[in-house]
Amino acid sequence: MPIQKNKLFKELFSSFLEENKEVEALIISDVEGLIIAGEKRKDIDMELVSVLTSIINPILNRMRNEFEFKRFGNATFDTEEHRLLFISVDEERILSIVLEGVASIERISPYGLFLAEKAIQILTAEEEDLIQVSIPNFEYEAGNIERLKNQLYQMQMGIRGEYRFKFIIIGDHEVGKTSIIRRFVEKRFISDYRATIGINILSHEFEFFGNEIGVTLWDIGAQKFFRRFRKSYYLGTQAAFLVFDLSNRTSFENLKDWYEELKLFTPGEDIPIVIVGNKSDLIEERKVFYQEGAKLANNLSEAEKIKISYIETSALSGNNVEDAFNLISYHYVMKSKEFEEERRGDALLDIIRSILEKKIVLTLSFITESSHWSPGLQIMTNIKKLGEKSLIRDYDDEQVYQYNNGLILKQHQYSAAEDISSSEGVFCIFDIRNKEQEIEDWKKIIIKIVENIKENGVILVGIRASEGTNWSDIIEQLNVDEYISKKIVDLLFFRIGSEFRLDVFDQLTVMLSAIDDKF
Numbered sequence: 001m002p003i004q005k006n007k008l009f010k011e012l013f014s015s016f017l018e019e020n021k022e023v024e025a026l027i028i029s030d031v032e033g034l035i036i037a038g039e040k041r042k043d044i045d046m047e048l049v050s051v052l053t054s055i056i057n058p059i060l061n062r063m064r065n066e067f068e069f070k071r072f073g074n075a076t077f078d079t080e081e082h083r084l085l086f087i088s089v090d091e092e093r094i095l096s097i098v099l100e101g102v103a104s105i106e107r108i109s110p111y112g113l114f115l116a117e118k119a120i121q122i123l124t125a126e127e128e129d130l131i132q133v134s135i136p137n138f139e140y141e142a143g144n145i146e147r148l149k150n151q152l153y154q155m156q157m158g159i160r161g162e163y164r165f166k167f168i169i170i171g172d173h174e175v176g177k178t179s180i181i182r183r184f185v186e187k188r189f190i191s192d193y194r195a196t197i198g199i200n201i202l203s204h205e206f207e208f209f210g211n212e213i214g215v216t217l218w219d220i221g222a223q224k225f226f227r228r229f230r231k232s233y234y235l236g237t238q239a240a241f242l243v244f245d246l247s248n249r250t251s252f253e254n255l256k257d258w259y260e261e262l263k264l265f266t267p268g269e270d271i272p273i274v275i276v277g278n279k280s281d282l283i284e285e286r287k288v289f290y291q292e293g294a295k296l297a298n299n300l301s302e303a304e305k306i307k308i309s310y311i312e313t314s315a316l317s318g319n320n321v322e323d324a325f326n327l328i329s330y331h332y333v334m335k336s337k338e339f340e341e342e343r344r345g346d347a348l349l350d351i352i353r354s355i356l357e358k359k360i361v362l363t364l365s366f367i368t369e370s371s372h373w374s375p376g377l378q379i380m381t382n383i384k385k386l387g388e389k390s391l392i393r394d395y396d397d398e399q400v401y402q403y404n405n406g407l408i409l410k411q412h413q414y415s416a417a418e419d420i421s422s423s424e425g426v427f428c429i430f431d432i433r434n435k436e437q438e439i440e441d442w443k444k445i446i447i448k449i450v451e452n453i454k455e456n457g458v459i460l461v462g463i464r465a466s467e468g469t470n471w472s473d474i475i476e477q478l479n480v481d482e483y484i485s486k487k488i489v490d491l492l493f494f495r496i497g498s499e500f501r502l503d504v505f506d507q508l509t510v511m512l513s514a515i516d517d518k519f
Contacts, residue, residue: 171255365411
């Protein structure tokens, strides 16, 4: 199906005008001033803009000669009523942006480069090319970033993880950044080289080990001319590829500069990074060896106390390209889970502090079949903000941790389930998968807990069960109502699913909130 270029231009320009109210018209014209495509907001004289474009072109030509590729340039021109921004799309065509008289050229320029890149994509597109014309937001306010993070937390709560992140690809020109993206998104390789004008942005979704990954890929132009705009493009970055050409040693040596720029424009952000050595198919021309790339990744990882991986790809053959995106996705998913656990840990910490304001000591007990798998205790002891802890008792069936703030955590095996007389809360887990015959023994353990816990204590019983297990039947078999009636305690059962850490976080919150409400 032939690409409808006029339709794409109209969609691109109309969307841009809708998002940027101070822009009044957009025009693509050739060096003679002939309009190729355009869209205007109100009564703007398009012919006047075309004439201005032909007048400004000699200036742009002179500017192009000063740039590395002798292709890129821009200029501004102010009239009494308007500001005009001209950006060269290529040697023959110019993008003209008409703004209100008080509009900011500095704010619009990064968008202008994005429009120029999309314009040349449309103008040179072939039948099978993918052209995305959605308009990005380069202005991430702090509040917007927090909202994006909150959306991420909410999305990943399901059994099937869903992740959305902004992902930048940086490195020297001609290392194959755009080719890697097109190989991944379009499953093909384009041999004709064309430098990216400022920025190219694509959205793509793919499966990663049962998770739905959605990425917005920001392919950032490497030319020095664009550096003034790159700060806008980095804002909100959540993952990065640093790409070099295995046959070009200079591009490898320049990676440290790209890494420094990444740190400069993403201050305080600890983002997943993968170093990509591209063009592995050029075996005879290789100038950088695998060990060198891996060593750079290791050195940066150790120096910055973050995880940086290394992989080699070929955009030409497709070798390792999908693996590279899976690798960055893995790092991002794991990092997201760390953020999620930290956020949830902060919520638990707030409740614990509230309880300790009313009580001098808070004792919680965790009961599992083996101390080697006690997710509740592991979550609690991993909350760094709880402060320093000491292991004051370490037996085969019992361990006790004491914190300076008055919190005491105890870990018991089933055989020591009755040793919880000082506990306000008990968190017990049974793994019922293929062990239904042990339910009667587990009921006896629950009875011991009910009989020995403090008055007004809270008991949570988590059960890992197979998918086809009848939950109601399990709860009926574990019914201990006659014992609860003899003592004032709360007993709650919950099912532990495949995302058990999230389940455990939620239930710890329930247990601590119930304890807090009693004081």
